[in-house]
Amino acid sequence: MMVFENLLDINEKVKSACLKVNRNQNEIKIIAVTKNVSIERTEEAMNAGIQHLGENRDEAFLHKWEAFKDKPTWHFIGTLQTRKVKMIIDKVDYIHSLDRASLAKEINIRTKRKIKCFVQVNVSGEESKHGISPSETSSFIQQLKEFDNIVVVGLMTMAPFTNDERVLRQCFKTMKLLQEQVQELGLEHAPCNELSMGMSNDYSIAIEEGATFIRIGTALVGN
Numbered sequence: 540m541m542v543f544e545n546l547l548d549i550n551e552k553v554k555s556a557c558l559k560v561n562r563n564q565n566e567i568k569i570i571a572v573t574k575n576v577s578i579e580r581t582e583e584a585m586n587a588g589i590q591h592l593g594e595n596r597d598e599a600f601l602h603k604w605e606a607f608k609d610k611p612t613w614h615f616i617g618t619l620q621t622r623k624v625k626m627i628i629d630k631v632d633y634i635h636s637l638d639r640a641s642l643a644k645e646i647n648i649r650t651k652r653k654i655k656c657f658v659q660v661n662v663s664g665e666e667s668k669h670g671i672s673p674s675e676t677s678s679f680i681q682q683l684k685e686f687d688n689i690v691v692v693g694l695m696t697m698a699p700f701t702n703d704e705r706v707l708r709q710c711f712k713t714m715k716l717l718q719e720q721v722q723e724l725g726l727e728h729a730p731c732n733e734l735s736m737g738m739s740n741d742y743s744i745a746i747e748e749g750a751t752f753i754r755i756g757t758a759l760v761g762n
């Protein structure tokens with residue numbers, strides 16, 4: 540399938556999810572996750588109208604960045620090793636995987652500009668997943684105040700690997716509640732207006748529960 544055909548289909552589904560819960564469709568930004576596809580396929584996505592690109596490994600990210608420079612908006616969505624921060628920090632627009640103070644510290648010293656970060660939350664508690672536990676999310680975010688270059692724009696999660704709609708929905712609902720908790724703190728460094736959640740298999744549910752960025756690989760560009 541061509542990317543533009545997939546995108547038409549996804550846009551329809553985004554629209555109906557929005558209608559269902561009375562949300563405005565332009566609150567939802569689609570990140571094309573291009574980690575498993577070529578430069579050519581990525582370019583096809585951009586020609587189809589995609590503005591946001593997501594990569595999860597530093598090398599692949601740098602390779603794609605060389606091809607497109609600052610034309611797209613870049614999202615780093617994978618686990619970020621502290622020693623790799625300096626290689627990517629001045630090329631990314633958003634980091635979705637902030638999950639420890641040592642990483643925040645490194646980001647903070649390696650750049651002179653404000654970096655938009657999502658704090659990654661491990662809602663399901665699966666050991667294989669990275670992220671802060673829900674109960675520690677607020678206090679972790681409060682701690683980040685000391686790092687002048689970190690702005691917590693929102694929370695990010697990867698839902699458990701299941702087709703059980705109730706489990707997925709519960710995960711996204713927990714994220715929405717956590718977001719509200721953080722917003723109530725009124726922290727200048729953490730407006731937390733965004734929720735990065737929803738992938739190929741679960742983005743409709745994520746949108747119904749409040750996602751503002753959905754990260755789509757397989758269903759959009761394939762793998």
Ligand SMILES: *Cc1c(COP(=O)(O)O)cnc(C)c1O
Binds near residue numbers: 738754
């Ligand atoms: C690969 C990946 C995605 C996209 O997954 P699909 O199921 O292919 O849509 C989204 N988020 C993260 C963090 C990923 O690593």
